[in-house]
């Protein structure tokens with residue numbers, strides 16, 4: 001329950017009216033006093049202070065001992081008592097709805113509400129300012145990616161940033177991320193961000209709190225593209241749990257049978273370290289040794305490319321980025337030879353692909369190309385009018401060699417896992 005009981009003065013009651021006061025009680029939460037910054041007692045009635053300048057106002061909660069309930073009127077904004085609310089609380093939560101829809105819910109303002117006066121009547125306007133960033137109140141606004149919104153995954157912390165002219169103007173985060181949540185994040189290219197002041201995100205919530213709030217237009221929605229920090233992209237021993245060693249063992253056997261190459265301890269140890277986020281050893285390997293050691297890691301991640309029913313999984317597949325056509329051919333040949341036995345599909349990005357080729361390219365378990373080809377392919381899926389939702393998410397692991405790392409650019413930040421070898 002939000003603040004069910006508020007201390008108000010007669011001026012505030014007269015100007016705001018009973019309806020808006022009821023709305024404020026449902027959208028303000030007594031966490032910390034906006035004068036002293038300390039918490040409210042459980043049964044305490046907070047005092048409501050409204051500060052108005054012309055047709056805008058803010059309403060804030062205070063201990064009754066810190067500030068009595070009152071209406072403050074300042075002729076200009078520089079004469080305000082409160083210019084800022086340093087004690088204001090926000091809370092965020094990742095909610096996994098039915099299916100695999102993941103929503104980053106934020107209550108951006110617990111103890112402070114913005115009000116606006118339209119044709120003489122005050123109304124609640126806390127979420128209005130987010131319209132400027134393309135966030136709307138319709139359900140469909142939640143699936144339209146906005147350039148000003150982004151989700152940054154950094155180790156086990158996830159942040160939503162709103163940027164304006166290149167500067168971050170709002171930022172909220174959740175931490176830690178459970179493996180299940182991270183998996184759901186990795187299988188998507190973007191997340192829905194939902195802002196509301198009508199929920200306390202630290203309390204138990206209804207199973208799907210959104211439908212009702214969207215209907216009542218008490219939520220602002222937008223979609224944010226996901227980007228990863230380098231730290232979050234490190235390969236991890238936990239990616240495949242106990243099956244990791246078994247899968248690597250099988251791959252060694254396949255390499256022996258198909259290529260006649262015995263994977264020795266050095267190559268295996270380098271691959272093991274690489275698959276645990278440490279590429280030092282594998283970068284020191286040369287030529288065929290490096291290819292073989294890296295192939296073990298590629299085969300490992302390609303194993304998670306499909307669903308249980310053998311369909312291309314959202315967020316699955318390995319993208320191998322080579323320096324030039326000769327490099328691409330090397331990776332393609334070695335991966336194709338082992339794929340004969342494993343059944344994994346390998347594809348090389350076409351120089352000038354047709355739409356039909358685009359339809360299949362990113363669905364392969366292992367895709368090989370130059371960074372420029374990957375950039376073009378991804379741009380195509382992102383910008384073309386067709387339904388490329390699945391293609392856009394593909395590529396769980398990007399593997400690239402040191403020499404081409406600088407050519408990959410921003411594209412690399414969209415991959416959940418990256419190995420530079």
Ligand SMILES: [Zn+2]
Nearest residue numbers: 033036063066
């Ligand atoms: Zn106080």
